[in-house]
Structure formats: structure tokens, C-alpha cells
Amino acid sequence: MIISFVVKQKLRSLLLVSTLPIVIVVLWEIVGRLGLTNSYLLPSPSAIWLAAVELWERGHLQRHLLVSVSRVLTGFSVSASLALSLAALHHGLPVVRRIMSVPMEAIRVVPPLAMVPVLILWLGIGEASKLAIIVLASFFPIYLSARTALASTDTRLLEMAKTLRLSRIEQTWFIVIPSAMPGLLTGLRLGFGYAWRALVGAEMIAAAAGLGYLIIDSEELARTDRIFVGIFAIAATGLLLDAIFLRVLPKDNRSGMLKGVF
Amino acid sequence: MDVIRLTNLYKNFPRFDQGAVQTGNHPVLTNFSLTLDRSKITVLIGRSGCGKTTLLHILAGLCSVDRGSIDPVDLSRRSGVVFQDHRLLPWATVEANLMLALHVRKDLSKQAKRDRVINVLGSLGLEKTLNSFPAELSGGMAQRVALGRALLLEPELFLLDEPFAALDAITRAEMQNLLLDLHISTPTTTLFVTHDLDEASLIADRILVMDQGRICSDIAVDLPHPRHSQDGTLRALKDRIEAALNNGTPKAPFIDTPLRSNQEQPYV
Ligand SMILES: Nc1ncnc2c1ncn2[C@@H]1O[C@H](COP(=O)(O)OP(=O)(O)OP(=O)(O)O)[C@@H](O)[C@H]1O
Ligand SMILES: [Mg+2]
16 A cells, blocks of 8 residues: 555656657657748757667767766866865855955856867866866865855854864764755855856867767768757756756765764 | 863953944953852853853853952863853754764764763653754753753853743743753753843752842852742742842832732632
8 A cells, every 4th residue: 555655656656857858859850840940940859869769870979978078077176176175165264265366256247168178278278177177066066065155154052062162173073064064055056057168168169079079070061960960968857866966965864974072 | 170260360341342343341250259169050140141151151262251250160161051042053853963062072973972862862861852953842941952062061050041031830830850860960060141030949959149240249049959939938038039139120010029029819
């Protein structure tokens, strides 16, 4: 009884989530078959599917996917470690933050794509320039939410910790970081989304592989169906990575952090 | 511990205008001196803003003094504090919250620490909450855990800042009795801040009435426990405290003497 109840619930939520996408694809296909749209401007879902299968069989799709995903993972790791350490430093030493504030703000308000020409001049069209763009795009969401999260610790809890004679390091570990945890995780997730979007943009400007390159290459070959394969691959991979991200990151492991007390 | 002596304490809070420019000083304690009786419950009562919390924070080491001396100098390291709110870590169980108070005790084994935690919970009637999170506790239970956390420090000076003010009347009475029981089994020098005349007269061995950063009345209470708030001696005591409170500053409208005596008539 209980199992069937759970299954029913799951089916219902699956139905709720998948109805709209299915309806869109079906309508799109019908419109295409009826010849209401120009199949060059808007290829039908079945044509896109065939193009995807062809690209897969030749091994191109996997290659581009792999390149993009490994780029985003590398870039994001660099950016996350940089942003979190700088946020921690600036939280602990406000003087350093003030010294660095103007240049950092200047970098923040410049869109990463505006830096592309300079980055290509400096770093070439290899991996380095793409990583630089990912870092520029995802650094600030992570850094800013980390700083907000660290600064929003309840001072009353810190007072309490002082009366328990906890050192500053212990206060940080037992109170500041756990209470900042939800904010830190949100920032990381946000930053990952930015990294993914910026990467695809960068690949469209200067790359020899990757999903962004696939789109530009298809444009030059006038293969709209392949362009759509690229777009859908970007969307699907983005959704998948976000879902994995949510799974991999502990949702709330703050009570786990207190294991150090035992 | 030997006597606790505060001598000529001065404490000012800087006052700022909107532009964060310091415009002056707000004196909270001016030439404040006090000697606390060993193993006694001293109750500090006074109007809002007269500096009670500031004094407590100074004793707890949460706030510095501008001038003056505190004897012993490491007093804050030997004190335990209970605040008005429980200040339990919301993401940690009762056990973890209490273990945190023993974190400084590098001399104890983990098992010894856990035993102490369970012991304290037992003495507070909270054995069952070991694995609960603070959000699952009632206000009174959470405040008892906070009390337990302070007790685990084995303080030589017990500081309580309106610890029961946020509780309902019945729970507050229970907590007052609990505190008295704990004090009888382990007499600790205690400084208890309250707004509540009843509470002060029920638990105090000595009552200090504070006004504008000074002690304006120092009343020794040598009455046996348990005390009853409708008892004649206690009512006389409350009248004395009230008079002292009113002498310090012009009488505030919220203390309405005729209304009070009317309210009390049914009990006479
Ligand atoms: N951190 C602070 N900065 C500036 N002024 C402060 C600070 N803390 C307290 N004060 C001021 O010092 C005075 C005494 O405050 P305190 O909190 O000690 O009063 P209190 O007697 O505990 O009042 P209550 O009964 O309302 O708790 C108040 O006028 C308050 O405005
Ligand atoms: Mg106060």
C-alpha cells in the first residue's frame, strides 16, 4: 500500500514536470510536418534527432561534450577555490578588502566577453583563455555570496561561543562556517551556472572543439539542424550538471561539522 | 573563589551621528564599584537601559571597560553565562550543543565529556532530548539546555541576564525553583539580572537596585526558601525595591501603585 502510494506520487510529479516539454515537442513536430515552417530556419524535432544521431555515430558529439564539460569543471574549480579563499581573507581582514575594492569592482562590472580579445592576445586561443573567461564569469557570484554568508553570522552566537572560551579558529569552524553554509552552497551553484554559460560563449569565439564550437561550425556549414543539436546538448548538459551538483554538494552537513566536538 | 571585587569601573559607549562621526560619549558606568558575596545569589534590578547587560557583559569578558579594575583579573574565564535567549546552535543537537561547552576541556576523554552531558541533562529533567534539535524544544526546555551549557563550564561566577523573561509564568516559576535547587546542591556566586520584582524577591540573597549606572540601593534578603510571593515580608520587600526604583528617577507611569493593590486584594 505504502509503496504504491510512493510510486503514485512519483508518477504524478513526473507527469507534472514532463507534460509541457512533451506538448511543445509534439506541436513543433506537427507544425513542421504540415510544412507551416521553413525547415531550414526551424528544423523539426525528428530532423534534429537524426542530426544528433549522425553526430553521435561519428563521435563528434561526444568529443565536443567532453571538451566542454572538462573545461567547465576545471575552470569552475579554479574559480571556486579563488573566490572562497579571497572571500575568507577579506572577511578576516577588512583592510585587505578595502585596498582591493576598486580594482575588484572594476573587473566585476566589465562583462567577461568584453575581455575576450585581450585574453586571446595574451593567452592565445588555447585552453588558458577559455579558463580565464570561466573564472571571470563565475568568480563574483561565488565571492559575493560567500562574503554575505560569512558576514551574516549571528553575533549573539559568537558572543555565546566566547563565553564557552572558544578560540577564533574554533568559532570560525563551529559557528561562522556552518551558519554560512547555505549561502556558500547557493553561491557555488549560481557560479556554476554562470561558468557554463560563459564557456559556451567563449567557445563560439575562439575554439577548435566544444559545444560552442559545434554551433559556430554548423552555422558555417549552414546546418541549422546541427545548431539545434548544439543548443539542446548545452541545455541538457547544463540541467544534468546542475542536478549532479545539487547531489554532490551536501545539502546541509552542518551538524556533521560538529563531529569535531565529539 | 575569593571575593569578586569591581573597583571604579568606567564604561562609555561612543555616540555616532548618521555619518558615523563620533559626536560624543554615552556614559553607562561611572565610577562603579561592587563586591559580590561568595556563593550567594545577587539580583540586579533596574530600569531598561540602566546598564545591567553592559555590566554583565563586562564580567563575562564580552565587553571591555574604559577604566577600573576587576579582581580576579581572569574572572571572565571562570564565569558561565545564560542569556535571555537560549543561543543554542540551531543546526546542532542538544548533545552537540552541550559538548561544545566541554570543548575547552582537553583533559577530559570523549566518554567523560558525554557522561557529564548526560548527567547535566538528567539533573535538568531533559534526558529524552539528547538527540533533539533546538527547534524541537519548547522555550522552557531550550532555556534549561542553555542553563546546562553554562553549568558544564563549572563556573565560579554564574551570570544570568533576564534568563526567564521570555517564558510564561508557570514555566518561569519552575525555572526559578530549578535554579534554587541547583544553587543549593552547588552554591555558586551568582549575578542574576531581572526586571521582575517577584522574581527578584523570590530568589535573591541580596538585591541591588541599579539606576543610571550606579547602585542606588543594596538590600540584604535573609529569608528562608521556599518563599511565597504573597507573603507579607516579601510584599514589604517588593515595596522597598519599588521605592528604590522610583527614587532613582521620576516615577514612571507603568508602575501604578493603586492598581497593584487592587489587584492584590483577592489574595488578602
Ligand atoms: N554596543 C553598544 N553600543 C552603544 N551603546 C550601547 C551598546 N550596548 C548598550 N548601549 C547603551 O548602553 C545603555 C545600557 O544598555 P544595557 O543593555 O546595559 O541596558 P540594560 O540595563 O541591560 O537594559 P534592558 O533592561 O533593556 O536589558 C543603553 O542606553 C544602551 O543604549
Ligand atoms: Mg539588558
